[in-house]
Amino acid sequence: LTWTPIKEFREILFTQSGGIAKISINRPQVHNAFTPLTVQEMIEAMHICRDRTDIGVVILTGEGGKAFCSGGDQSVRGHGGYVGDDAMPRLNVLDLQKLIRSIPKPVVAMVAGWAIGGGHVLHVVCDLSIAADNARFGQTGPNVGSFDGGFGASYLARVVGQKKAREIWFLCDQYDAQEALDMGLVNKVVPLDKLEETTVAWCNKILEKSPLALRMLKSSFNAELDGQAGIQELAGNATLLYYLSEEAKEGKNAFLEKRKPDFSKYPKFP
Numbered sequence: 001l002t003w004t005p006i007k008e009f010r011e012i013l014f015t016q017s018g019g020i021a022k023i024s025i026n027r028p029q030v031h032n033a034f035t036p037l038t039v040q041e042m043i044e045a046m047h048i049c050r051d052r053t054d055i056g057v058v059i060l061t062g063e064g065g066k067a068f069c070s071g072g073d074q075s076v077r078g079h080g081g082y083v084g085d086d087a088m089p090r091l092n093v094l095d096l097q098k099l100i101r102s103i104p105k106p107v108v109a110m111v112a113g114w115a116i117g118g119g120h121v122l123h124v125v126c127d128l129s130i131a132a133d134n135a136r137f138g139q140t141g142p143n144v145g146s147f148d149g150g151f152g153a154s155y156l157a158r159v160v161g162q163k164k165a166r167e168i169w170f171l172c173d174q175y176d177a178q179e180a181l182d183m184g185l186v187n188k189v190v191p192l193d194k195l196e197e198t199t200v201a202w203c204n205k206i207l208e209k210s211p212l213a214l215r216m217l218k219s220s221f222n223a224e225l226d227g228q229a230g231i232q233e234l235a236g237n238a239t240l241l242y243y244l245s246e247e248a249k250e251g252k253n254a255f256l257e258k259r260k261p262d263f264s265k266y267p268k269f270p
């Protein structure tokens with residue numbers, strides 16, 4: 001399989017193969033810990049994936065085979081957040097989490113090695129997670145003076161249940177791939193040398209499906225959990241579909257033609 005670069009970045013690789021885009025954190029020397037720049041680049045790549053009509057599914061991963069992501073880079077953690085070149089403390093990974101959940105295309109976490117701390121939360125918020133047999137999962141916040149009480153707590157609890165989520169955060173233990181599979185934290189475990197092949201096979205299956213159906217389903221899964229923002233997403237898709245109809249176009253055309261709209265021929269379904 002060949003991956004063609006979409007755009008050059010400093011701390012991530014952003015490539016494409018057919019309808020699949022791959023966003024890969026490229027800081028293997030620190031187990032793919034993220035800085036504000038890493039996150040900013042991932043956000044930009046995600047926006048490109050959203051806009052590009054030839055991309056139907058996104059793989060999120062990390063380079064090197066030893067780590068998916070080890071969370072925020074503790075060496076740039078400053079007073080109030082993670083600090084980049086502009087000297088501003090940021091927690092911009094929270095924006096990335098929201099984007100992963102709201103982009104209307106499936107995002108698949110491809111996890112080899114460590115998925116730890118804020119890196120663990122990143123795989124949790126992905127639609128699907130495929131793990132290599134060397135994957136290890138866990139939260140570290142209470143060890144290193146941090147916590148993610150947003151999706152990192154509430155969505156994790158939706159995924160693995162309240163008791164298990166509290167155990168994960170209160171004990172900060174690490175779990176292997178089989179344990180992750182058993183608790184429903186990942187969808188599948190495969191040998192490391194089959195990880196990309198399997199993930200791509202899953203993505204290709206997804207790409208054969210109706211993109212609008214997938215879009216509606218993703219926002220439907222989100223709707224209940226995300227309150228008004230979730231309903232907004234689902235309703236936005238309803239508006240998209242309505243705009244495609246002759247009935248809605250009659251309203252726009254009548255306005256532009258300065259006449260009264262005639263909706264009489266459109267059915268009033270039971």
Ligand code: 1HA
Binds near residue numbers: 144
């Ligand atoms: O909680 C949040 C947030 C919450 C709300 C809003 C925003 C948030 C944003 C971020 C976060 C967080 O991510 S907090 C949690 C931060 N991450 C961690 O606490 C994990 C730190 N790393 C480890 O515990 C271990 O490295 C490991 C269990 C993943 C792997 O251990 P191992 O195999 O023994 O490797 P190790 O030797 O520790 O790591 C290899 C190299 O990578 C080391 O550097 P070296 O000594 O070779 O120079 C290590 O320092 C570096 N490294 C690993 N993880 C990080 C890191 N350097 C900086 N930051 C890291 N997270």
